[in-house]
Amino acid sequence: MSGYRLSVGGRINRAAPLSFTFDGKAYQGLEGDSLASALLASGVMLFGRSFKYHRPRGILGMGSEEPNALMTVERGPARMTPNLRAPSVALHAGLAAKSQNRFPTLRRDLTAVNDTLSAFFPAGFYNKTFMWPRAAWESVYEPIIRRLAGLGDSPTTRDPDHYGATYAHCDVLVVGAGPAGIAAAVEAAATGGRVILIDEQEEPGGGALADPAQWADLAASLAALNAADNVQILSRTTAIGHYHQNFVVAVERLTDHLAPTDAKGAREKLWRIRAGRVVLAQGAIERPLVFDGNDIPGVMLASAARTAALRYGVAVGRSVIVMAVHDSGWRDALALMAAGVTVSTIIDLRQDVAAELVDAARGAGIAVHLGCAVTSARGRLGISSITYAPGGTVDERAIACDALLMAGGWTPTVHLWSHAKGTLRWDGAWGAYLPDTTHEVMTCVGGCGGAWDYGSGLALGTLPSAKPLHKRKGFVDFQNDVKARDIGLAVQEGFRSIEHIKRYTTNGMATDQGKTSNLNGLQIASDVLSRPVTEIGLTTFRPPYTPQTFGALLGHHKEALFQPLRKTAIDDWARDHGAVYENVAQWRRARYFPRGAEDMDAAVLRECLAVRDSVGMFDASTLGKIEVVGPDAAEFLNRLYTNPWKSLAPGRCRYGLLLREEGFIMDDGVAGRMAPDRFHVTTTTGGAARVLNMMEDYLQTEWSDLDVWLTSATEQWAVIAVQGPKARDVIAGLVSGIDLSREAFPHMAVREGHICGVPTRLFRVSFTGELGFEVNVPAQHGRMVWEAIHAAGQPYDITPYGTEAMHVLRAEKGFIIIGQDTDGTITPEDAGMAWAIGQKKPDFVGKRSLARPDLVAQGRKQLVGLLTEDGTHVLEEGAQIVADPDQPVPMTMIGHVTSAYLSPALGRSIALALVADGRARMGETLYVPMPGGVIRAVVTGPVFYDAEGSRLDA
Amino acid sequence: MLEIAPMKLSAADLALPAEALVADGVQLALADDYARFSLRARDAAILEGLLGRKLPAKIGETLDGVACLGPDEWLALLPAGTALPLGEGLPVSVTDISSRALGFVVEGPRAVELITSGCPLDVAKFPIGRGTRTVFETVEIVVWRTAEARFHIEVWRSFAPWLWHALAAAA
Amino acid sequence: MLLIHCPYCEEDRPEVEFANGGQAHIARPADPSAYSDPQWEEFLYIRRNPRGRHHERWRHVHGCGRFFNAVRDTVSDRFETTYKAGEPAR
CATH class of the missing domain: 2.40.30.110 (Aminomethyltransferase beta-barrel domains)
Structure with a gap:
């Protein structure tokens, strides 16, 4: 219990206390707090257990870089979000947070035995150990590993929230609303173009929020931006990925900062932003230092302590030590003293530190040890003391403390720059990679571009120590529990590329994306390999920048809107008559129409017999239809399909077989010649778009000389198949203008006329082997005509049948279903359909391949x-x-x-x-x-x- | 092991409502019936001669209810019941697709916002009269700006309920 | 998401309106029966997989509907140019 609320300072509202719970215990924070600052103010040091060794962990950083303090926040039934970073969780009244990776409690975690045994859990341990015997994997290893590993628990119930999504367009997109980002937005706004400024924090300001001297300027700039009607500021919005041509995807959190009772509307919103120019102002993240015990709660980044004190009015300890290799640590120490936090000691590895800093520190009563390094931090659930020694020696001395701040220099945040394939260059002074070249219209400003004065310092992999690397216990990647010695081991085992070292050790992987670990890992590999950092390579940063909910990525595509469900004009009738459906492509089709307690077999039996004995009706509207029109229509189909088409007379139909150029059956269907220059071509339900695309491909790119055009007519026509010996009798009374007699209207003919007073294209075709008609009417009349046919069929006990009976009826006749009886490697000969090939045709698509x-x-x-x-x-x-x-x-x-x-x-x-x-x-x-x-x-x-x-x- | 109940992902039975949707700053309604034709020709003049009307010359432009969707393709939205000559024998294609699509009218100051929620084009910069084929999320549509704060959207009949409810969710 | 310049629409449009159509400039022979088996195999199956400049076909399927050709760098994903179907390779 070390941290406490300072009596003055910060941007919190001291008049607005908020009650919340952490692991079931009640706490109080203030409006403006984050979960992290409120817990720190309450003296909490222990925030969670680590991923692999279940070591006690506290706060490392005070932003989205935080690797340790992962929380599960519950917002009522079914609303549980794991792995939220405590510094990024805004406090609200009633917030209920739980720590993770502990069993049974945070303070007493039985599985922390992993840590005691950590010598047996080196890099690659899982890869090496659980390979044999194979049978033990499922029964023994996997359950144990699942118990021990993983980040948080997944929710087990359906997410009741809904999520929004939008595209957005702007001339300038600024990512990051720190001072550099705000300056860029102000400049861009003045040009009059559309400007979007996005920032992941609760309020814009970035680093300036931890610097009261900048608050007045910040407020003035934000007021100006808010007043400009060409500027949109999105707070609580994280740019998670930067894709081609300035396409940036961001997630805005709309309600999680509110008490659940106040949360209305979509929880989060996915922004898909296309920008003319992207200005990245993501700042820089302070680098931890690597030494034994650097993960004990109470050891944190200097910038985190500064943010705690100056933004939230929280002291992280009563006796604070700073371990610096960089000037910024000294500045932070002085700022902390000015804010009322007691800094007892500054240790700096450097012998030469700017005299003004040293003088100011000493003047403030801080003990200064130059040329020294912390050799260990001690304490179990919280730090109690440190040892330090002159660099690399065993001359250790101890000092008591309750917080140790690390100032290891700064790593510019180049994640989004890298997502968009921007190249990086090594900058020795920064000891970091900085943005170099890019294909995009994209610039980096401020800290992430290397243009920010954090002072100067060293960049090193580990603090010097008298111990050999394989005996050191300092952590590099806190989230993935990777130690310096794991990287040493990887190199020792032969890994040379940083990409391989990363995967073997898991350094910089997964949700953390190496925010605090990447550069240290690189430096250590460089040291061990005795090669310059620039020869080690750099791993690839991948989206998302921070973990996101599945809901945010889905946007509207959830529940009923998950994907379009296509229904025919007759679907409602089927629903009202008890149809059982099946999905075919995106379509919903009636599979069978059970009567009473019939199961599928009974219903299908009855439906099939009705078609064979009397008459049935079937909704065939989903069949693909393509209107092929133009003087060269017959020539076009002749080149495409296996069958001959030129000789087909108007008013007649033909079954067409379509091959891919490789000679395999692709699709089939009946086409009717409506006029010399007009064909009504049908395709399979699932093949409609594919066939049209293939036709357009040949027409546009191979045979552009042909005067013929293709129009999708699938949705123009509702199609009702009337099949069975009584089919003619049923429709006879409804049809006008068409002679239905056997002689005048033979099998495989098509006529235009009217049915029930609306125009029809009436096909005499059969997919059942029975006398049959397919009634095509404009879709809007489909339901009316269906009902009329159903009524007219009553004397014959007309039976609606579904796709299952259709399949049975056609199988009895040996008619194939594309994709069921063919699989993309079946030729017409294989399918026994050589009869469909026009033997006299010199060419058609696929013909050459058949030989x-x-x-x-x-x-x-x-x-x-x-x-x-x-x-x-x-x-x-x-x-x-x-x-x-x-x-x-x-x-x-x-x-x-x-x-x-x-x-x-x-x-x-x-x-x-x-x-x-x-x-x-x-x-x-x-x-x-x-x-x-x-x-x-x-x-x-x-x-x-x-x-x-x-x-x-x- | 964790048991996850199967989710009925595509059983959603969305329907078009009878009433227009009135939300804050925007209204969504079904458009009137139209006679719709797909008009195709390599040479627009032949179609213009056949139909006795001028066609918009450039992709994205519209003229008197006809939008130019492609280099040889026009979509005509004409008063319901309009019949056109089919041009049999001519190097053209005139195809009645009146029933293929439904029209939506999105109107109000938030109309652009509503369409941009799922359409990747910079709709705000459409001049009045611009019409183009595009997508709303995964669904193909034609967007046609008919006034400063009014858009006509064409969508194939079976996709219309999904589109309606996706727009309603954004409204 | 890429922005692709459609040579027919004469504007940049979002990738979701397009479909990739594989390698460009592979013309179907006027008389396939004159092709030997190896020639035909080459036509059907043999494709380039270059690192860098690549000619490929795209279709503005949810726009003007046209197939066209493009030169794209497979490393950077940048489009160097796009041009109408039937025009010579660039």
């Missing part, structure tokens, strides 16, 4: 029928087929089942299968090994019902 050696070779899989010996047994689609069930495992598979159903017409099961040389195996018995035993099936032709097609022309 490739592989495609004419023996042993290709061919589509055949399969009849199980036990007719009640329905094979599983996807099941593998073998010729010899007694062969040793692994068996030689010769094919697989593509479709399998119980056939109502045959009263037994049927299946389609792709089998090597299948057509040469007619009558042969094949075997389908399944978990329950081997199933015997006989190879047949793929047409199971009405092979001569007599029913089509009823």
Whole structure:
């Protein structure tokens, strides 16, 4: 218990106390506090346990760089967010925070045995140790590792919040509202262009918030920006990624800073910003120093103590020591003294420190030890003393303290610069990488551009120590629990590239993205390898800059809006009549229409029999439709499809087979010639966009000489298939202007006329093998015409059927479904559809490939029928087929089942299968090994019902 | 192991409401019925001759209810019931797509904000009369600025409920 | 998200309106049957994977609908130029 609230100072509202809890215990903070500052003010030093060793940890930094103090914040049922950084959590009344990675309590963590055994948990430990025996992985290792590892717990219930999203456009985007960012925004605003200024903190100001001397200027600048109507300031907004051409993605937190009762509307908002120019003003992050015990609670960055005191009015301790290798530590020490914080000692590794700093420190009563370094920090749950010695010697002395501040120099925040592929250059004076060149219209200003006066200092991997590296226990990456000696070990084991060292040790990985660890890790690798830092390389910073919620990234795409659900004009009717749906691409389609307590099998049986015996109706609206129009329409289709098209007379239809240029079946469908220069082409439901794109591709890039145009008409037409021996009788009374007689309107013909008073394109086609019509009407009339046909069909007990019955009916006829009976490697010959190829055509898409050696070779899989010996047994689609069930495992598979159903017409099961040389195996018995035993099936032709097609022309 | 209940991600049964949506600063309503035609020709003059009307010459421009969407493509939004000659035999394509899409009208001072919530174009800078095909999140739309604070949006029929509710969520 | 200059629309448009169409300037032969098996294999399957300057096809599918060609640097992802289908390679 060390920290306390100073009697004056800070930007908190001392008249507005806020009650909150941490690990169930009640605390009080002030309006304007962060969770971190409020806990520090209450004397809390212990904020969490570390990721791997479960070591006690306190606050390291006071911004989003904080690696240790990860909190789970609960905001009522189902609203639980893990891994929030305590300094970035705004305090509000009733805030309930929990520490993480501890079991059972923060102060007494049983799993901290990891730390005692840490000598056995070096870099690569998990990779090396848990490889064998393999069976132990799932039963032993994984559960234990899951218990011990991980950052926080995932919520287990649905997130009740909703999230917003938007695009935004501006001439200048400024990321970071510290003094440099604000100056850049003021300058940009004066040009009159649109300016967006975003900042991750609760209020704009950045580093100036911890410098009262700048508060007046800050307020004036912000007032001017707020008054300008071309400037938008987004606070609590983190730029998480910088993508191509000045596309910056940011997340604005809208409600988490409010008490849950005050939170209205979207919780967070995703900003997708396209900027003419990006100004990065992300500042710099102070670097920790590496020495034994540098992670004990109470050891923190000097800048954090400064922020605590000057922004929040909190002293981090009563007896504070500063370990500096950089001037900024001295400045912070003096600022702390001025604010009323007692700094007892400044230790600096440098012998030569600017006299004005040394004099000022001594003048303020601070003991100064130059040329010395801290050799260890001591204490278990909080620091109690340190030892220091002249650099690299064993001449140790101890001093008591309750806070140790590290001033290790500064690392410019170049994350967003790097996301956008900006290059970096090593700057020796900074001991850091600074922005160099970029393809983007992007500049860095202030600290992140190296243009800020933090003073001068040293940049080093570890503080000097008399101990060899492998005996030191200083941490480099606090969040991932990587020690200096782990990097030494990685090098010793042969890793040379920093990219490999990073992955082996996990230094700088994951949610932290190396904010405080990257440069120290690099320096240590450089020291161990005895090569300059610039030869070690630099790891890649990746988005997001800080962890984000899934909700923020989803934006609107949640729950009902997750993705569009496409429904046909007849969908409502189906819903009202109890349809059970299935999703096909983005479409929702009626799968079957159960009556009473029918299950799917019973409903499908009834629906199929109705089509065979009387008449059924089916919503086929989702079929893709493309209107192909122009003087060269027939020529175009002729070049594209396998079939001949030029000879097709207007008023007639043809089944078309479309190949990819590689010769494999891509899609199929019926096309009707509406006029000499107009075709109504249909595609599969899922293939509509793909086929149109392929057609446009050939038309625009290969055959741009053709006068023909393509228009998607999928959604123009509702399509009602009326199928069965009574189909003609049902629609006869509704249709006008079309002679429906068998002679005048034969199978595979199309007519234009009217049905129920609206225009129709009426196709006489069949995907069931029965007499059938497909009624196309403008979509807005689809429901009305459907109901009219349903009413007209009542005398015949017309039966609406769904996709499942449709599949069964077509399988009985051996009609393929693209993507089910084909898989992208099936040629027309394989599918037994050589009849669809125009043998006299010199060329069509895919024709040349059909003569490739592989495609004419023996042993290709061919589509055949399969009849199980036990007719009640329905094979599983996807099941593998073998010729010899007694062969040793692994068996030689010769094919697989593509479709399998119980056939109502045959009263037994049927299946389609792709089998090597299948057509040469007619009558042969094949075997389908399944978990329950081997199933015997006989190879047949793929047409199971009405092979001569007599029913089509009823 | 943690059991996660399956989520019914795509079972959402969104419907178009009968009433316009009136929110703070913006109103969303279904547009009137239109006769819609896709007009295609390599040579605009042939179409202009066939239809007896002038077509906008540049992609993105609109003229008298016709938007130029591509180098050989125009979208005509004409009073409901309008019939056009099909130009049989001519090197043109005139295709009735009246039923293919629905129109939305987004109107009010926040109209730009609403459309920009999911459309990646800088809609604020559209001059009045600009019409173009683009996307709203994953859904293809045509956006047409018909007045300073009014936009017409065309969307294919089956995507309309999703788009309506996505716009409503942003409103 | 890339900004891509559509040579038909004559403006920069966001990547989400476009679809990539693979390597550019691979013309389908007028008479494929005249191609030997190796020639045909080359046409179908053999593609470049350059580090740097790459000719590729894009389609402004949610815009003007046109296919066009582009020169893009595969390292920086920058577009050097875009031009209409049918124009010679740049």
